[in-house]
Amino acid sequence: xxxxxxxxxxxxxxxxxxxxxxxxxxxxxxxxxxxxxxxxxxxxxxxxxxxxxxxxxxxxxxxxxxxxxxxxxxxxxxxxxxxxxxxxxxxxxxxxxxxxxxxxxxxxxxxxxxxxxxxxxxxxxxxxxxxxxxxxxxxxxxxxxxxxxxxxxxxxxxxxxxxxxxxxxxxxxxxxxxxxxxxxxxxxxxxxxxxxxxxxxxxxxxxxxxxxxxxxxxxxxxxxxxxxxxxxxxxxxxxxxxxxxxxxxxxxxxxxxxxxxxxxxxxxxxxxxxxxxxxxxxxxxxxxxxxxxxxxxxxxxxxxxxxxxxxxxxxxxxxxxxxxxxxxxxxxxxxxxxxxxxxxxxxxxxxxxxxxxxxxxxxxxxxxxxxxxxxxxxxxxxxxxxxxxxxxxxxxxxxxxxxxxxxxxxxxxxxxxxxxxxxxxxxxxxxxxxxxxxxxxxxxxxxxxxxxxxxxxxxxxxxxxxxxxxxxxxxxxxxxxxxxxxxxxxxxxxxxxxxxxxxxxxxxxxxxxxxxxxxxxxxxxxxxxxxxxxx
Amino acid sequence: xxxxxxxxxxxxxxxxxxxxxxxxxxxxxxxxxxxxxxxxxxxxxxxxxxxxxxxxxxxxxxxxxxxxxxxxxxxxxxxxxxxxxxxxxxxxxxxxxxxxxxxxxxxxxxxxxxxxxxxxxxxxxxxxxxxxxxxxxxxxxxxxxxxxxxxxxxxxxxxxxxxxxxxxxxxxxxxxxxxxxxx
Ligand SMILES: [Cu+2]
Numbered sequence: 032x033x034x035x036x037x038x039x040x041x042x043x044x045x046x047x048x049x050x051x052x053x054x055x056x057x058x059x060x061x062x063x064x065x066x067x068x069x070x071x072x073x074x075x076x077x078x079x080x081x082x083x084x085x086x087x088x089x090x091x092x093x094x095x096x097x098x099x100x101x102x103x104x105x106x107x108x109x110x111x112x113x114x115x116x117x118x119x120x121x122x123x124x125x126x127x128x129x130x131x132x133x134x135x136x137x138x139x140x141x142x143x144x145x146x147x148x149x150x151x152x153x154x155x156x157x158x159x160x161x162x163x164x165x166x167x168x169x170x171x172x173x174x175x176x177x178x179x180x181x182x183x184x185x186x187x188x189x190x191x192x193x194x195x196x197x198x199x200x201x202x203x204x205x206x207x208x209x210x211x212x213x214x215x216x217x218x219x220x221x222x223x224x225x226x227x228x229x230x231x232x233x234x235x236x237x238x239x240x241x242x243x244x245x246x247x248x249x250x251x252x253x254x255x256x257x258x259x260x261x262x263x264x265x266x267x268x269x270x271x272x273x274x275x276x277x278x279x280x281x282x283x284x285x286x287x288x289x290x291x292x293x294x295x296x297x298x299x300x301x302x303x304x305x306x307x308x309x310x311x312x313x314x315x316x317x318x319x320x321x322x323x324x325x326x327x328x329x330x331x332x333x334x335x336x337x338x339x340x341x342x343x344x345x346x347x348x349x350x351x352x353x354x355x356x357x358x359x360x361x362x363x364x365x366x367x368x369x370x371x372x373x374x375x376x377x378x379x380x381x382x383x384x385x386x387x388x389x390x391x392x393x394x395x396x397x398x399x400x401x402x403x404x405x406x407x408x409x410x411x412x413x414x415x416x417x418x419x420x421x422x423x424x425x426x427x428x429x430x431x432x433x434x435x436x437x438x439x440x441x442x443x444x445x446x447x448x449x450x451x452x453x454x455x456x457x458x459x460x461x462x463x464x465x466x467x468x469x470x471x472x473x474x475x476x477x478x479x480x481x482x483x484x485x486x487x488x489x490x491x492x493x494x495x496x497x498x499x500x501x502x503x504x505x506x507x508x509x510x511x512x513x514x515x516x517x518x519x520x521x522x523x524x525x526x527x528x529x530x531x532x533x534x535x536x537x538x539x540x541x542x543x544x545x546x547x548x549x550x551x552x553x554x555x556x557x558x559x560x561x562x563x564x565x566x
Numbered sequence: 567x568x569x570x571x572x573x574x575x576x577x578x579x580x581x582x583x584x585x586x587x588x589x590x591x592x593x594x595x596x597x598x599x600x601x602x603x604x605x606x607x608x609x610x611x612x613x614x615x616x617x618x619x620x621x622x623x624x625x626x627x628x629x630x631x632x633x634x635x636x637x638x639x640x641x642x643x644x645x646x647x648x649x650x651x652x653x654x655x656x657x658x659x660x661x662x663x664x665x666x667x668x669x670x671x672x673x674x675x676x677x678x679x680x681x682x683x684x685x686x687x688x689x690x691x692x693x694x695x696x697x698x699x700x701x702x703x704x705x706x707x708x709x710x711x712x713x714x715x716x717x718x719x720x721x722x723x724x725x726x727x728x729x730x731x732x733x734x735x736x737x738x739x740x741x742x743x744x745x746x747x748x749x
Binding site for chain 1: 575578579582583586587589590591593594595596597598600601604611613681703704705741742743
């Protein structure tokens with residue numbers, strides 16, 4: 032192994048004097064101009080964390096207003112802006128960049144490549160993001176404020192809003208460009224830059240999930256760009272794609288949006304599955320059960336995700352046959368997803384398990400994501416969905432998938448790879464506190480929202496019937512607890528970087544991908560300049 | 567990695583970049599292609615047609631045996647507009663084309679844009695009120711102190727459930743900020 036340990040080729044590189052990233056002030060210009068996949072990965076992760084806090088504060092405004100019935104803190108218009116921006120920022124600003132950050136850090140190391148295929152484009156894909164984020168935040172300061180239309184940006188409201196809407200549309204364009212460039216980069220890296228002997232079917236599952244996610248992004252992000260472009264021309268250039276007064280149809284917007292929107296769910300979920308598929312085998316000290324079936328299940332999910340979009344539209348007047356088609360197609364997705372859950376459980380079966388923080392978050396993911404999948408199945412049923420659509424049941428469902436699913440998986444990944452990134456160990460006790468507090472507060476916020484939804488409380492409304500008060504109070508208290516708990520993560524990461532104990536070469540004995548077996552800890556700034564030798 | 571291998575890899579990468587970019591461009595076009603596709607599909611399935619030929623040539627007779635009272639209501643939400651219907655209520659027969667007028671006055675000394683949102687009481691009546699023209703179809707911008715009269719042209723279709731004898735048609739104007747200079 033030592034023969035292939037990377038001995039960086041300094042000298043001919045622009046920042047050859049850094050052994051590894053993140054230590055000491057090395058000037059802003061380094062970060063602006065860097066083309067190193069590890070630097071860019073780090074920037075993605077920090078950007079995502081900042082956006083996570085911004086979106087989180089918006090969630091707390093929502094929950095503070097909903098602490099009791101009646102209007103206390105904010106006006107309905109501002110409340111709508113909060114729900115809209117919370118959704119947009121969390122989806123496009125926090126979760127997606129977080130997994131692109133993981134991809135940047137890990138994919139080149141896991142496949143034995145020196146860097147991403149297009150290092151300069153990689154830099155651009157990242158640096159577009161802060162501008163997009165700024166546009167979103169700026170929209171609050173335009174007359175009329177940010178758009179209060181919901182993160183789905185439905186017509187006809189989007190056509191009626193003030194100029195904050197235009198800023199949001201441009202932000203979505205930028206975010207789309209960034210994701211498309213990022214995915215082209217990832218797909219090319221995986222397809223062309225694998226070390227000799229690293230066949231596709233030997234890749235770590237995280238790379239597989241990102242390869243498929245990359246294709247999903249390339250196929251769907253442009254469709255979203257098209258939808259918001261049509262909204263823009265309807266607003267300013269007299270077209271009538273969605274404007275009913277000119278012969279357009281707002282329902283058409285929903286079809287185009289959800290053609291993007293449902294695959295988007297898997298764009299978020301698949302890399303999360305990838306992280307979990309690395310973590311669970313490591314802490315079970317067993318190889319992943321059913322590797323090939325995982326690959327096929329991932330592909331099946333991706334393909335099916337293109338033919339289920341109208342399950343978001345059961346009440347738009349779809350013919351009954353169409354509703355049934357989308358209902359059965361949606362239920363079908365439970366099969367490959369079930370294969371995945373089964374394989375994760377089977378990986379743990381008779382493994383020698385330990386429960387460090389990454390594993391705890393992975394198990395939290397497994398348990399709660401499955402619950403979210405089940406409530407998704409409930410919502411997939413057209414007759415049930417007609418009752419439950421636009422209620423808190425839906426809110427509960429997608430937060431189980433997005434927060435307990437994607438976010439917990441990202442937390443798991445952060446704890447898992449933090450030693451590899453920084454060369455230092457995080458504080459295990461604090462990590463466990465972070466997990467248990469997140470777990471308890473998460474369920475406090477969202478489990479009770481199932482009850483609210485079943486009882487008929489509508490979403491996106493700042494006021495509610497008195498009978499919903501108790502559960503809303505519990506949910507709001509949970510939200511503040513969850514929000515504060517996330518500051519603990521910031522503290523843990525900063526503490527690790529500043530004063531963490533030196534990490535051993537192999538902090539997790541069950542980890543088996545190249546970044547652990549073929550590279551020192553911490554990973555050097557430049558790795559695999561000569562491809563590793565694989566058995 | 568040797569020079570030749572590096573160049574070959576660079577070329578392969580660029581080829582893939584081109585191909586994937588073309589896919590992205592095609593998918594951008596596909597989003598727009600969904601527009602005519604959607605229209606064709608709706609036509610083929612006979613759903614969601616704004617202009618339904620079969621229905622237009624159907625019974626347009628006025629049902630004089632039945633009378634429905636339309637109550638007209640108007641509100642402005644956080645908007646310095648005086649907004650009122652010129653008639654409070656009228657009686658119409660199903661199938662009868664009716665025009666009512668509303669009047670708005672902008673009390674502010676600068677232009678203001680508003681969007682009216684209709685609501686119906688009972689809600690189920692909404693599906694049976696066919697509007698041919700309405701100020702709520704578009705945003706309205708009123709100059710400083712301007713007063714404007716605006717029509718709603720509608721008819722009640724004959725499928726209105728027989729237990730509905732009174733329909734309240736209520737409009738609320740919301741300000742669309744950011745459409746007319748600084749506020
Ligand atoms: Cu969906």
